[in-house]
Amino acid sequence: MDTIIRMKHVSKSYQLGLKSIQALKNLDFTAERGEFVAVMGRSGSGKSTFLKIAGTLEDADEGKVWIGEKEIQTLSRQERCEMRQGSIGFVFQKYQLLQEYTIWDNVCMPLYIAHQNPDRDYIQQILERAGLWERCMDYPEELSGGEQQRVAIARAMAAKPEIILADEPTGNLDYRTGQEIMRMLRASREMYLQTIVMVTHDMESANYADRIVILEDGKLR
Numbered sequence: 113m114d115t116i117i118r119m120k121h122v123s124k125s126y127q128l129g130l131k132s133i134q135a136l137k138n139l140d141f142t143a144e145r146g147e148f149v150a151v152m153g154r155s156g157s158g159k160s161t162f163l164k165i166a167g168t169l170e171d172a173d174e175g176k177v178w179i180g181e182k183e184i185q186t187l188s189r190q191e192r193c194e195m196r197q198g199s200i201g202f203v204f205q206k207y208q209l210l211q212e213y214t215i216w217d218n219v220c221m222p223l224y225i226a227h228q229n230p231d232r233d234y235i236q237q238i239l240e241r242a243g244l245w246e247r248c249m250d251y252p253e254e255l256s257g258g259e260q261q262r263v264a265i266a267r268a269m270a271a272k273p274e275i276i277l278a279d280e281p282t283g284n285l286d287y288r289t290g291q292e293i294m295r296m297l298r299a300s301r302e303m304y305l306q307t308i309v310m311v312t313h314d315m316e317s318a319n320y321a322d323r324i325v326i327l328e329d330g331k332l333r
């Protein structure tokens with residue numbers, strides 16, 4: 113097995129005034145290269161916190177996280193940022209596209225931020241696979257919710273990351289459009305051998321994954 117994400121004994125609390133909220137408690141998790149994992153759990157069970165820590169957007173209070181061979185806690189801020197830009201693509205429930213930029217520029221944005229030149233053939237390929245090549249000079253507000261989420265997935269893939277982390281990617285979409293998004297995620301995993309970790313409330317979406325884990329009491333089972 114080739115482990116790409118490993119989390120060991122991870123704990124995370126938030127301080128709200130005098131109150132401490134424990135979101136994750138001694139959590140262990142591994143994802144193998146090419147695996148598609150769905151994370152479910154009731155509201156407030158820590159799913160987004162888990163994804164942010166796996167994606168190195170937030171630090172754990174305790175425990176360790178590895179992305180490939182790299183132990184995150186040992187990296188400098190700059191190294192961590194470069195690792196994230198190169199290895200991890202994010203998809204959010206609310207798409208988070210930049211309205212004043214075209215679809216093409218939205219998809220290329222992670223590369224512009226990392227001062228890299230887009231691989232134009234590859235970007236065209238992922239836009240074609242997303243069914244959006246003809247729309248690439250349009251703006252996000254001219255697209256439907258499902259189309260915007262397909263742009264967000266293409267954007268997550270722009271830097272050819274090994275890992276895609278998706279937080280409720282179908283949460284804003286109707287059933288049929290949600291299924292389209294899941295098929296797109298699954299197909300891109302098969303084409304580019306990415307690891308996908310997806311938080312969802314929706315059992316239909318979770319069924320596209322190879323494995324479903326449940327977050328409960330700050331731990332996965």
Ligand SMILES: Nc1ncnc2c1ncn2[C@@H]1O[C@H](COP(=O)(O)OP(=O)(O)OP(=O)(O)O)[C@@H](O)[C@H]1O
Pocket residue numbers: 126127128133134135153154155156157158159160161162
């Ligand atoms: N920045 C923060 N400050 C304070 N508390 C927070 C913060 N982020 C999360 N929490 C708390 O941590 C717990 C876990 O939150 P998290 O967003 O990870 O849950 P979730 O399972 O993703 O929830 P949902 O399904 O409703 O999106 C919740 O009790 C939440 O209120």
